[in-house]
Amino acid sequence: MRIAQALTIAGSDNGGGAGIQADLKTFQELSVYGMTVITAIAAQNTTGVQGVFPISYEGIAQQLDSTGDDFKPNAVKTGMLYSTEIIQLVAEKWRHYEWSNLVIDPVMVAKGGAPLLQQQAIQTLITELIPHARITTPNIPEAELLTGMSIRNLSDREEAARRLVQMGSTYALIKGGHDTGGMIVDVFYDGRSFHYLENIRIVTPHTHGTGCTYSAAITAELAKGSSVLAAVTTARAFIQAAIEDELGIGAGHGPTNHFAYQRRQRGER
Template sequence: MVSIYKALTIAGSDSGGGAGIQADLKTFQELNVYGMSAITAVTAQNTLGVQAVFPMSSEALMKQLESIGSDLEPDAVKTGMLFSTEIIQIVAEKVEQHQWHNLIIDPVMIAKGGSPLLQQEAIQSVIRYLLPLALITTPNLPEAEILTGMSILTLGNREEAAKIIHQMGSRYVVVKGGHDDTTDQVVDLLYDGQSYVYMENTRIKTKHTHGTGCTYSAAITAELAKGTSVLEAVQTAKHFIQAAIEDQLGIGAGHGPTNHFAYQRRQRGEVHASHSFR
């Protein structure tokens, strides 16, 4: 019998389908992992921005996590938009109660258009309750600056930020370099508490990058659910998101979503021309 690997995303719903649980579930499916979700908030958003956020009640989130924990044991779990201290505490409590391992924290704080997705007072709760439980934390540069309270301008700064986040409890840290538009390369940094691994891809000049962080961390989660090593999971995720950005869909008037089909189409040898999905 074929093994079925399962991954859980605890995140917000994106009505535009480019980020949040929609992006996570698409990514899980593309990487041959059964996806489950616990919704923390419902957002009204599209490629132009976030128009409204409607947080789930504590009971609603707790019941979702209890239902999954009582029947569908995930092989890996990721968090995305958690919004409030109360939600963060519930997630931490349930992760510990069910002894869920392979926890990936994507510290979603700001939407692509600049809208805040995490209340200011909840940032310390991420550090206090979630990072000590994390196998991997995957901040982009602005998120790493918020978590560490430092400016990140150089590769040395990234190493220092990764070290600080590791000291907060996360066993591995991936500092993503996509926001550094001073270079033609996107340089991501993986830190395991002892050594640094740099991974580079060519920067794609496009505005269609909505959901890249969610998709990247979801790909890591899917690979870990299948039992791959952390380094292999991050490397596969890097290839997955590069393909998703390169073979852009080109939809929406603002920051459009990435192409979750692209990686598997490439694996099958299918040729895809940008914008052919319009």
């Protein structure tokens, strides 16, 4: 039996709640073998980001080549790419190794407000990488930056999803966690019709790494051969469980619970 493999190209979070650490935990929980290419090292905890230290261009290129020369990932996700040069490099290696199932989580700003993508790199992400995406998964502030529009309601989210597909992403998911109200509505667009994933909003500060975890779960399910809508549906259940069954770690925005989904599947709480 061939084991499903997934690659994450992202930053490192020493606190373990986001970035490659969250991605690997999610891959493991969903029975997918995970690999990493580290783009930057963030010094951070639940109270904020104290520093961001990019890996050298040569270091990232060698990681990508080492992976591509030996492994065959069934799906690849990008997280924190940080700069124009890194985005261009990832796009180049993507084409060279002919990888598939690209999930773009356009990480731009940390929970505490620290920038994780240089301003000039946003346009490069749009022109160089999004056209290769199977699905792009921004939250509302990220979608506003990518599409150049204000998002105030459900109709705006639908329009933002359309624009992402027009940019070349095969599918788009606009996450609704930054909206207000008792329900969270994520808008999924397949290029023809919309699907709405609704969940009860959990009032908690422990949401660090939700975007990374959500997109990693999509990546894992795509690696196993799921349809995109099925992957998004499973990933939504995964992140809902991770938020509901909070760990309560740290003094600020604590991490989500990556154990929760599988424990629920086994009937444990």
